[in-house]
Amino acid sequence: MADDRRLDVLRAIVEDYVSTNEPVGSKSLVERHSLGVSPATVRNDMAALEDEGYITQPHTSAGRVPTDKGYRLFVDRLSSVKPLSPPERKAIESFLRGAVDLDDVVRRTVRLLAQLTQQVAVVQYPSLTRSRVRHIELVHISDTRLLVVLITDTGRVEQRTVDLPGAIAEDDVADLRARLNNRIAGHPLADAAALLTDVPDAVDLRSRANVVAVVSTVLETLVEQREERVVLAGTANLARTTPLDFPGTIRPVLEALEEHVVLLRLFGEVTDAQTVHVSIGEENVHEGLWTASVVSTGYGATDQPLAGLGVLGPTRMDYPGMMGAVRAVARYVGQILAEG
Amino acid sequence: MADDRRLDVLRAIVEDYVSTNEPVGSKSLVERHSLGVSPATVRNDMAALEDEGYITQPHTSAGRVPTDKGYRLFVDRLSSVKPLSPPERKAIESFLRGAVDLDDVVRRTVRLLAQLTQQVAVVQYPSLTRSRVRHIELVHISDTRLLVVLITDTGRVEQRTVDLPGAIAEDDVADLRARLNNRIAGHPLADAAALLTDVPDAVDLRSRANVVAVVSTVLETLVEQREERVVLAGTANLARTTPLDFPGTIRPVLEALEEHVVLLRLFGEVTDAQTVHVSIGEENVHEGLWTASVVSTGYGATDQPLAGLGVLGPTRMDYPGMMGAVRAVARYVGQILAEG
DNA sequence: ATTGGCACTCGGGGACTTCGAGTGCCAAGA
DNA sequence: TCTTGGCACTCGAAGTCCCCGAGTGCCAAT
Numbered sequence: 029m030a031d032d033r034r035l036d037v038l039r040a041i042v043e044d045y046v047s048t049n050e051p052v053g054s055k056s057l058v059e060r061h062s063l064g065v066s067p068a069t070v071r072n073d074m075a076a077l078e079d080e081g082y083i084t085q086p087h088t089s090a091g092r093v094p095t096d097k098g099y100r101l102f103v104d105r106l107s108s109v110k111p112l113s114p115p116e117r118k119a120i121e122s123f124l125r126g127a128v129d130l131d132d133v134v135r136r137t138v139r140l141l142a143q144l145t146q147q148v149a150v151v152q153y154p155s156l157t158r159s160r161v162r163h164i165e166l167v168h169i170s171d172t173r174l175l176v177v178l179i180t181d182t183g184r185v186e187q188r189t190v191d192l193p194g195a196i197a198e199d200d201v202a203d204l205r206a207r208l209n210n211r212i213a214g215h216p217l218a219d220a221a222a223l224l225t226d227v228p229d230a231v232d233l234r235s236r237a238n239v240v241a242v243v244s245t246v247l248e249t250l251v252e253q254r255e256e257r258v259v260l261a262g263t264a265n266l267a268r269t270t271p272l273d274f275p276g277t278i279r280p281v282l283e284a285l286e287e288h289v290v291l292l293r294l295f296g297e298v299t300d301a302q303t304v305h306v307s308i309g310e311e312n313v314h315e316g317l318w319t320a321s322v323v324s325t326g327y328g329a330t331d332q333p334l335a336g337l338g339v340l341g342p343t344r345m346d347y348p349g350m351m352g353a354v355r356a357v358a359r360y361v362g363q364i365l366a367e368g
Numbered sequence: 369m370a371d372d373r374r375l376d377v378l379r380a381i382v383e384d385y386v387s388t389n390e391p392v393g394s395k396s397l398v399e400r401h402s403l404g405v406s407p408a409t410v411r412n413d414m415a416a417l418e419d420e421g422y423i424t425q426p427h428t429s430a431g432r433v434p435t436d437k438g439y440r441l442f443v444d445r446l447s448s449v450k451p452l453s454p455p456e457r458k459a460i461e462s463f464l465r466g467a468v469d470l471d472d473v474v475r476r477t478v479r480l481l482a483q484l485t486q487q488v489a490v491v492q493y494p495s496l497t498r499s500r501v502r503h504i505e506l507v508h509i510s511d512t513r514l515l516v517v518l519i520t521d522t523g524r525v526e527q528r529t530v531d532l533p534g535a536i537a538e539d540d541v542a543d544l545r546a547r548l549n550n551r552i553a554g555h556p557l558a559d560a561a562a563l564l565t566d567v568p569d570a571v572d573l574r575s576r577a578n579v580v581a582v583v584s585t586v587l588e589t590l591v592e593q594r595e596e597r598v599v600l601a602g603t604a605n606l607a608r609t610t611p612l613d614f615p616g617t618i619r620p621v622l623e624a625l626e627e628h629v630v631l632l633r634l635f636g637e638v639t640d641a642q643t644v645h646v647s648i649g650e651e652n653v654h655e656g657l658w659t660a661s662v663v664s665t666g667y668g669a670t671d672q673p674l675a676g677l678g679v680l681g682p683t684r685m686d687y688p689g690m691m692g693a694v695r696a697v698a699r700y701v702g703q704i705l706a707e708g
Numbered sequence: 709a710t711t712g713g714c715a716c717t718c719g720g721g722g723a724c725t726t727c728g729a730g731t732g733c734c735a736a737g738a
Numbered sequence: 739t740c741t742t743g744g745c746a747c748t749c750g751a752a753g754t755c756c757c758c759g760a761g762t763g764c765c766a767a768t
Contacts, residue, residue: 409710
């Protein structure tokens with residue numbers, strides 16, 4: 029039971045610190061929470077918690093502040109996801125319903141999430157490799173130039189121009205278009221490479237070079253990671269934070285946010301759309317984010333998420349609330365995408 | 369001549385303040401510049417300049433700092449655009465040459481500009497209304513659903529799905545595609561509305577509703593301002609600024625940067641690709657940018673620019689340098705786009 | 709019109725003090 | 739063995755005081 033109370037104390041410290049943004053002392057703790065013990069007892073618990081590395085004091089005689097490890101324990105064992113209120117859910121739904129296309133869905137989602145959480149929001153575009161091909165369109169731009177347009181079942185559209193080694197006739201374009209669609213329409217993009225290897229073999233020698241060029245462009249568009257895109261919103265919320273949250277400057281964080289590769293890696297661990305993942309302080313791989321926490325999850329079909337979304341803020345954040353918001357938004361987006 | 373010297377003094381003040389970030393006094397002024405007069409004389413000039421509102425002192429008995437009006441005079445009459453060094457030009461060119469498509473050009477441009485100027489860079493996508501239609505593609509997704517893809521001569525691709533009131537056959541799609549392209553391919557988007565009005569009249573009654581739906585979607589895609597896009601880079605450079613630059617917090621600036629509508633308005637005045645436009649402090653319409661300056665210009669064909677690009681930073685910025693960088697980058701981008 | 713001289717201003721920074729929230733430890737009590 | 743009240747101690751925040759010096763405005767002399 030003494031052990032249980034120690035955890036209660038840790039929970040209370042995290043909650044108080046998150047809401048007041050001030051190191052919390054033993055006295056104010058017993059005042060704000062009904063722990064049923066005296067400050068002296070709490071002090072003993074605090075000393076123990078500090079020994080174990082869950083809390084720390086900014087300077088000798090100040091209150092305690094949770095460490096990354098403390099937040100981790102809090103998230104894992106001392107809190108649960110805070111569901112959103114019905115009005116909030118209503119607002120999310122009606123806001124997302126208005127979207128006209130995929131771009132719009134993503135844009136609205138990221139703004140919504142930033143607004144809702146008052147943090148920086150990050151949304152990854154539905155991953156290409158995990159979607160299916162709806163259609164490939166070839167547009168004849170000039171004799172030696174085609175525009176390849178790839179449409180996925182999530183509504184994502186990617187395009188790329190191809191410079192052909194030789195001239196190509198309209199008829200040949202139509203033929204190739206039919207072949208390509210016949211081969212991969214309806215299939216996951218991940219399988220595209222395998223399905224397309226023998227396409228050049230089936231056409232006559234004359235145009236084979238052109239076909240190879242087109243196929244390799246299609247594959248590039250599909251495979252190349254550079255096409256993974258993320259969208260941000262709420263950067264201004266970083267300026268709201270106190271110097272306590274980000275020691276010195278928010279610059280490294282802003283820099284990390286500009287390197288979209290870094291952001292994409294945040295969603296690397298996203299494997300299902302059910303669990304909400306939390307990465308706290310130095311748990312983050314990127315050094316610039318060692319003072320920040322990321323709450324993320326996948327969205328899309330529950331078994332096979334399309335991509336990730338999440339929020340980023342100081343380690344001192346309302347984890348249960350953020351997790352609730354992230355989960356709720358992810359669910360609604362998944363729903364919307366499934367319908368559209 | 370006394371008047372001339374006063375302007376020299378103002379120029380010296382601006383230059384010193386920009387480089388040192390400290391209010392500049394009469395003594396250090398004569399030390400750093402060879403004005404050929406004594407500090408006392410400079411003091412008289414300063415007093416006059418202050419009376420006229422070109423400079424001000426942060427507090428009694430500190431050096432002087434240029435006002436917005438002072439920077440304005442400096443930009444208009446006391447400085448000239450600083451050309452980039454040949455190596456810099458070389459770097460710009462080779463960096464931009466590597467771009468594979470329009471998206472890539474824009475992305476590279478904005479990063480380059482941020483890097484070069486150490487400020488926040490903003491690049492607007494080539495405006496739709498000012499480009500010409502290269503091709504319109506209609507993709508048959510389902511019986512009652514089409515994907516409309518619009519390709520401009522700048523390489524920009526816009527797409528939108530249309531839900532049709534009734535079913536449509538493949539043949540009708542092909543027919544409509546041909547009609548649309550026949551009508552507006554090669555024409556400026558701005559003329560599209562006029563050119564398309566009578567298209568529905570030419571088809572038989574049966575499919576007229578469908579045609580109307582498609583045409584109106586095309587027009588929406590063309591006309592709607594929401595498709596005007598901007599891209600940002602270098603936000604982290606704002607965190608480099610001192611409290612002197614942005615009194616209190618950079619938050620309002622970050623907020624303004626997130627409202628892309630605000631950014632687009634920055635380029636509203638861009639009418640040609642020759643002159644570089646400077647907007648200083650409270651000259652900015654948006655209140656959140658009253659502590660910032662914007663250096664912008666148009667890019668594209670010199671007579672009819674496609675869109676704008678520029679940088680944003682504290683009013684205390686190196687205007688000649690920024691103008692040089694912005695102008696150079698705009699020229700190269702225009703060149704690249706003209707070739708591609 | 710320019711300049712040297714001079715008295716004046718005022719913010720920044722260092723030294724010093726006070727205040728109080730918070731701590732650790734201990735001995736007594738349950 | 740755990741809890742608790744008591745107590746001395748620590749140390750940062752904030753206030754006060756003071757000095758220094760960069761910078762100013764003004765004036766009389768050139």
